Structure formats: structure tokens, C-alpha cells
Amino acid sequence: MRSLFLICLGLLIALSACTYDSLEELKKVEVCDTTNVNFNKDIVPLMEQKCGVNSSCHSATGSDSDVSLANYDDVTAVVSTGQFFGCSIT
Numbered sequence: 118m119r120s121l122f123l124i125c126l127g128l129l130i131a132l133s134a135c136t137y138d139s140l141e142e143l144k145k146v147e148v149c150d151t152t153n154v155n156f157n158k159d160i161v162p163l164m165e166q167k168c169g170v171n172s173s174c175h176s177a178t179g180s181d182s183d184v185s186l187a188n189y190d191d192v193t194a195v196v197s198t199g200q201f202f203g204c205s206i207t
Contacts, residue, residue, distance in 0.1 A: 156189050164192070 154160070164186055184200065185191040195201045 156192075160192070 184195055186195065192201075
């Protein structure tokens with residue numbers, strides 16, 4: 118009797134875990150419009166909030182990481198060398 122209960126419980130769990138997703142939902146792609154991105158308006162607020170530009174993490178002077186992300190030139194230099202992504206492009 119106990120094994121029948123465990124089998125039914127297992128089937129119930131297995132069947133309740135199944136979902137149905139339509140092909141359209143699975144193929145839905147978010148479009149990222151990069152044509153209207155402005156560094157000062159869109160990027161700087163993110164950098165200040167997430168990257169410690171106003172703290173000691175990635176400030177122009179005395180950063181803990183030796184990587185300054187304080188302005189556009191600093192960010193493009195770090196990205197173009199691959200340092201931003203944790204690798205080095207030579």
C-alpha cells in the first residue's frame with residue numbers, strides 16, 4: 118500500500134511540474150535599441166549605482182581595483198582592451 122502511495126505521489130509531482138509554452142513565447146526576443154543611448158543620460162547613472170564610480174571601487178583617483186570607470190574615455194579604454202570583461206586583448 119505504501120509503495121502505491123509513493124508511486125501516485127511521484128506521478129502527481131512529475132505531472133504537476135510539466136508546463137506548456139507556445140513556440141512564439143519561447144522565440145520571443147527583446148529588442149535592445151542602442152541607437153538612442155546617451156553615455157551621460159543612460160550609462161553614467163548605472164555606473165554610479167552599480168560600479169562604485171563615486172566610491173573607491175572605480176573612481177578616477179585612488180580606486181581599489183586600479184580600473185577607473187569615471188568617464189567615457191576611461192570606460193571605452195577598459196572595454197576596448199578586454200579588461201572590462203576580465204580578459205586581455207592584445
